[in-house]
Amino acid sequence: MGAFLDKPKTEKHTAHGAGNGLRYGLSSMQGWRVEMEDAHTAVVGLPHGLDDWSFFAVYDGHAGSRVANYCSQHLLEHIVTGSDGFRGDGGGEGEGEGGGGSEPPSVEGVKSGIRSGFLRIDERMRGCLADAASGPLDRSGSTAVAVLLSPEHLYFINCGDSRAVLCRAGAVGFSTLDHKPCDPRERERIQNAGGSVMIQRVNGSLAVSRALGDYDYKCVDGKGPTEQLVSPEPEVFEIPRAPEDEFVVLACDGIWDVMSNEELCQFVGSRLQVWDDLEKVCNAVVDTCLHKGSRDNMSVVLVCFPNSPKVSEEAVKKEEELDKYLESRVEEMMETSGEESPPDLAHVMRNLSTENIPDLPPGGGLASKRSVIEAAYRRLNPQREEDGESEESAEGSTTTHLLEALRQFRINHRGQYRQVLEETLSSIQPPCETESESPSSHDDAAGPPTSDPPQPPR
Template sequence: MHIDSLSLSLSPSLRKTNLLLSYLFSPPPLSLSHRCEIHSLVMGAFLDKPKTEKHNEGGMGNGLHFGLSSMQGWRVEMEDAHTAVIGLPHGLTDWSFFAVYDGHAGAKVSACCAAQLMEHIIANEDFRGKLDVSQGTEIFPSIEDVQKGIKTGFLQFDDRMRTLPEMVSGEDKSGSTAVCTIVSPTHIFFANCGDSRAVLCRDAMCPFSTTDHKPVNPREKERIQNAGGSVMIQRVNGSLAVSRALGDFEYKNVEGKGPCEQLVSPEPEIFIQERNEKDEFLVLACDGIWDVMSNEELCDFVRSRMLITDSLEEICNQVVDTCLYKGSRDNMSIVLIAFPGAPKVSEEAIRKEKELDTRLENKIKEILDNSHPDDVNLSLVMHELMNDEIEGLPPGGGLSSKRSTVESILERLRPGKTDAGFSSD
């Protein structure tokens, strides 16, 4: 059967799979429209150059200090969202809530998460449980209450979203990951649904991170297959790259299966850590960050930047820029939460950073002296620097994290002749 007639008879998700398989396994000639659709499925929709404007927020309270940054990057739409609240309602003034939501197939679900998920978690009866008012008028849900309440909040919120008119009609098919943390005076609660990730840095180490929910994970794959689905090209039915998410209701219609037994589950995986005086910081970020930096690389980089500046927003901006320069093609969002034990600004670290900048400038001058003026641009200079062993580059970030510095030096040495060097190729 010709691919055009075959595609018309398939469901949307299976049609995507059919197109991708045809692309991968020597198909008959494809029409231009199918070639464009396959390119979009394989590569995603990208801009000619990245949008690098950033959204920042920051704040402090309850002994915490947070900063965040989000950037659209190469994607044609910004589908990420976030939540950051210090001092929660319903008597939880000593508690805080932070989250990152990575939307896909649209921004509707991630935006709803940012606006409503926290309230669904902390206001449901399971979360509040049997209130302990033994310490003044403060309300302290038990650990078990919080665990149960988080799950209830996720499932109730997902069920509520399903009734939205655009979801009922099928007009909106978007979904979103969610990685959240609730920080109480004694514990840190993590809830993860999808492939965004949270990492805890304690005593200069990364002792904990959430687990990404990918269709190829044995537990996830078993659930998908039990629901009548398959995992092809590492995706649910060959289409969706995450096995748990909020929204994505076209994957949640298997009769006889509960909400946590569907092809895509809205159930969060919950982790608990007792707070420790050696806790330094938490990072919540979408896969646009983790695609190009490991847990250890990001923690090392953040620690090194905390020795240079006390602006967590600036550190988040540096992380986002570094990931862009390392090759991330996705939206990028990061929330950084610092505990009292976080590294403090060091005069010695600042001095070493200035020495690094001086070394970079001297090497750039050498490159300019040994190159024809018409041949020199930022890409060439970065390439030449990568071939050189440069002492003192930021751990985890490397030369990519100094690209903005290199660009500034080059602009100062050759005013008006610096090209950012971005290309969609």
């Protein structure tokens, strides 16, 4: 966990489907991370007679992908079989809903089944993910955010710092709450288990206070599973469905690091007025977050209700006009450079960012149109393609090493910042630097940071 590539991997895994009056699409990208540790679940029509129910989830793994992948394959079954109340005790979900002709499950029965399912799978993984040869526990963990949809209710489920947002009547109608160690309730549990919260992390290391897996943080004697340093217990929120419901977005923190709830709802809503392809909408979310500066794995699941925004001729026309305008501005910049060396792509983006460009996608801004700008730039200046890529790669490489140095400090070297940063910087010095440089220049570079590094890895 925590290591970065010199260049992001932008290949995407996508899928889509429909059923029970819903449409869904999803997209995931490895991005700058060395490994892809996210996973997801999308099921329309559940087992055990719950044909008119659906389940969607995103799992954000850390320190490996085994827990996230296992949960994507088995969590739903543990939830559905988690308690007798979930399988039907009557009194809450509406006549004829689920259960294969038996009494429909009550709201409290469903919520109890969800909580039981999380605790059951966490205990199950403790044994089955151990290495059979050497016996140690798998050290990976995963957040989980999900929505379980019945014909009458939405059950939002969260364990960790991934997030779910409901867009209702064109605005944020609900969002889950992130589980962070600094939250007073989470901090109290951590301290009661003998731990501490340092640099906003459990024992100075883990940035989430609830997760599946992470068994190094779940071995305090005399404490139950929900009383450990890291708890596998989810928060479950039940919301009655309404005709005004438009869509639900589930995403890992690689998305939320660079977009707020309101921005993402606005951006998705605007894209649904331009494209009917939900995979394309999800791809746009992932690409935009990459261009906004996210350095994490990125996964997003979009679930649309019948009242979701529809493609509009006016919106499509405005989008086409915006693309043509951006292409013309790129052409003008290239022409004004004359016989001089044409500006690089980064320069073009910086210039455009200072302009008041009308009708940019709300929530996405100029970052969401980078692909259009880049395509125009490559078409007009194909000989600079390799140069531009190498410049961006070199810049990303330097940033990567610096972020990694800061990460090492935050986790392992809280009292030795100068030494750690000096060693890392000395390993990436440009060839043009000479031995005659004054040592004081390195001392200045190794001074204390003025702020936390962006998006520290868990």
